[in-house]
Amino acid sequence: MSPPRKNTSTSPAAYAGKNAYGDLLQELTALWQELMTLEAESAEILRMVDARHLASAANLIHYLALRRRDMRPLQEKLAAAGLSSMGRAESHVLSNLHAIITLLQHALGKKARQAPASLIASSKTGPDLLEINTNSLLGKPPAHRCVRIMVTFPSEAADGYPLVKEMLLQGMDCARINCAHDDAGVWKRMIKHIKRARRETGRPCRILMDLGGPKLRTGEIASGLPVLKWQPQRNMYGKVTAPARIWIYPQNDGSTCPAHAHACLPVKGNWLAQVTSLDRLEFRDARGALRSLQVVGKVDGGYWAESMQTTYVKPGLKLYLLRVTDSGVIRRAGHAGEIGALPQMPGTIRLHRGDSLIVTREPIPGHPAQFGEDGRLLRAASIACSLPEIFASAHPGERILIDDGRIGGVIRNVNTEEILVEITQARDGGEKLLADKGINLPDSHLDLDGVTATDIEHLEFVARNADMIGLSFVRKAADVALLQAHLKRLNADKLGIVIKIETRAAFEQLPELMFTLLRSRIVGVMIARGDLAVECGYERLAELQEEILWLAEAAHIPVIWATQVLEGLAKTGKPSRAEVTDAAMGERAECVMLNKGPHVVKAIQMLDNILQRMQGHQQKKRALLRRLHW
Missing domain, CATH: 2.40.33.10 (PK beta-barrel domain-like)
Incomplete structure (x- = not known):
């Protein structure tokens, strides 16, 4: 007779051991209780939140409680047991935790007991709430792409309707107007073009207006000496390939400098009256170097001349007229002229x-x-x-x-x-x-109001014309509350608010900022990565933007991924490999922002293509395993 066979059940309890599952259940139940305790202690915070965001604020509290501890040892135990490691629980902490607890109870043969419930309940899931909040702020996405594209308007957009229409046709979903530049007249013309383009193309486009905020900048610099410089074109070997074209004119003429001139040289008095088209002008420049100009033509009261040498000139330098005599000898002719007043160089x-x-x-x-x-x-x-x-x-x-x-x-x-x-x-x-x-000043605790007197003046215009307002250089929760108070005073609290995380202080107080932001109905967060990198260190930027993305997802707040996206392409027409990869990471956000540049339409086209391709591979932290091609 064969010996009795051993039990080879591969059930989860048999595989992991009841003690291991029992320990996990006990640890997770204690974790649940910690989350509930923090929620109860945060009752005053929740009381201040807009009713639409109550579940979102509670989930943010739960996520913060979860991340107060090092979750890695628990994640390893969960993964070893074949259970969810809670690595993608940002938008739905309690439901994820409850599902694991229920599985463990069944695996141990225990009757599933209802854990203490959250006081905050919602009929919507976390991803659903994020989608609702995103649509409220940024509008519905285009049919072919989930992530919106925002474009910062250049000043030229105020007088260039074709550019605005083309940006909209190529994929712009939101327009950003920076109130730190231009004025209400320029902004009004920009908005007029946006509205016209929306009518003609049938495409929606939300308008974000950024307040300038308490931006700390360097002051003016005293102008430098009046010096004029020109240089011929040279190839890579330093050989001159084309002369510099110089426009020479009487100082009192008052004529404007031709656009295609490399430099414009005023001359005192009526000395130029003796010059002919084949003469040469000789002088020693500001460095004492002997230089000459070959006169090549006369137009009205001025002359065109060409120079084959790099030259620096200053007011008062003497000009000598060289002319070929009938015998073929080059000699000075007439009296010396004098270079007139020159514009002062910008100070550096x-x-x-x-x-x-x-x-x-x-x-x-x-x-x-x-x-x-x-x-x-x-x-x-x-x-x-x-x-x-x-x-x-x-x-x-x-x-x-x-x-x-x-x-x-x-x-x-x-x-x-x-x-x-x-x-x-x-x-x-x-x-x-x-x-x-x-x-x-990353180490200094600056006592600055987040809304300046200039911002308050601009708010009147913004409240009437924008869909959302950007709060720049926010540092503390009181800055957000101050903006909310001003919007309420203007009966404009329906306006969306986007807080820009661009200072070290803002990052360090991010939860408090978010809870205050959630007092408003329509909200968003912008990761302004340029200033943030400067203040916190470039080596920390990747880590910081991840943490901002996590907290925003936990609060179901849409994120705008901003600063230097496809910057090289927008400015020069040619992207770098690094910035294309960076743009692809923008799929993690709900909106990606492009800055202005002469090639911004090309940048919109490429970003639209990148985001379409990436949405089949990535959603927030979750990799999507779509079918590969081999």
Whole structure:
């Protein structure tokens, strides 16, 4: 007789062991209780939320409770047991957790007991709520694509209807107007073109208007010396392939510079009256180099001349007329002429590592460092800033970053009128500091209102013309509440609000910002990755944008993926491999934003194609296993 066969059941309980399943059930039940406890403790937060977002706010609370612990050990146990590891539970934390608990109860042969229920219930699933909120903010997606495309309008769009219509035809779903630039007259013409294009194409297009916010920027720089430069065209070997075309005219003529001139050179008095079309003008330029101009033609009161050499000229330089005599000898003719007034060059300041920079409270023009005849530094370079409030918030030892982080430094001293900065970050050859460049103080706790006096003025226009409003440089929940109060005052609280996460402070207070945002009916989040990368470090950007995406999905808030998407393509007409991959990652969001550029229509076409292709492979964190081609 054969020996009795052993039990070879492959049921989950037999495979994993009842003790392992029992331990898992106990751990998950305790986790459920933690989520319920935090929900109960957050009753005041939930009471303030708009009724439409109650379930979303509760799910965000549950997700935050889940992520307060390191979930990796529990995820490994769940995966080993063949159960969901909760790796994609952002939009529906409780339902995912409840499903695992129910499976474990059945596997252990226990009667499924109803766990303590959330006080917040919804007939809609998490993905359904996200879709509803997305459609409310951005409008319904086009038939061929789930992710919307937003385009930042250039100033030229105000007077270029064909461009606006073409952008809409090629795939633009939302138009962004930046109130930090232009004025109400320009914005009004842009909006008029959008409405006309919507009528003529039959395509919808929502309008987002961004408030400028408390943007910290560099002030004006004193103009440089009046110097004019021109240079001929050269090939890759430095050989001249085409001369520079110079327009020479009497200084008092008042004629405008021809558009195709490389440079325009005014000459004092009536000296040009003696010049003929075959003459040559000789002079020593601002560097003392001997230079000449070959006159090639006369038009009205001016002359065209050509130059085969790089040249720098300044006012007062003497011009000498060279003419070929009847005997074939080249000689000077007549009296010397004089170059007239030239426009001053835009001011610049060059900074190197180790240099000092003074940031001034008073809006006085900045200037380069000043040195004595012996080379000794008399005064460091200086620049004003747009927000004097920073002088009460900045402290020695904190970082300062200028022009998207191209120039970096450490604050060494602060008083009521000046901030002394030591430059620690610049290329070997130095960096040019220009006016109107962004300043970031990532370590400083700036006490700034999120809605400025200028923003309040703009709100009147925005409330009448936009579908949604962007809150720039938000730092704290009070900034969002302030905007909500102003919109209520204007009876415009139906307007969608998009908070732009572009500061370190905003990222660190993201949950509080979201709970305050959910007090409004129509909401969204923009990941403004440029300033965010500068403030938090480029090496952290991928991590930060993931965390923002997770929290936004947990709150069922649509996300706009922004800053430098297909930037090279929009500006130069040619994309890089890296930015195409980056654009594909935008499929994780509900909308992707393109910045302006001369090739923006081409960028819209490519982004539309990329998003169509990627939606078959990716949805949020979930990979979609569509059929492959081999």
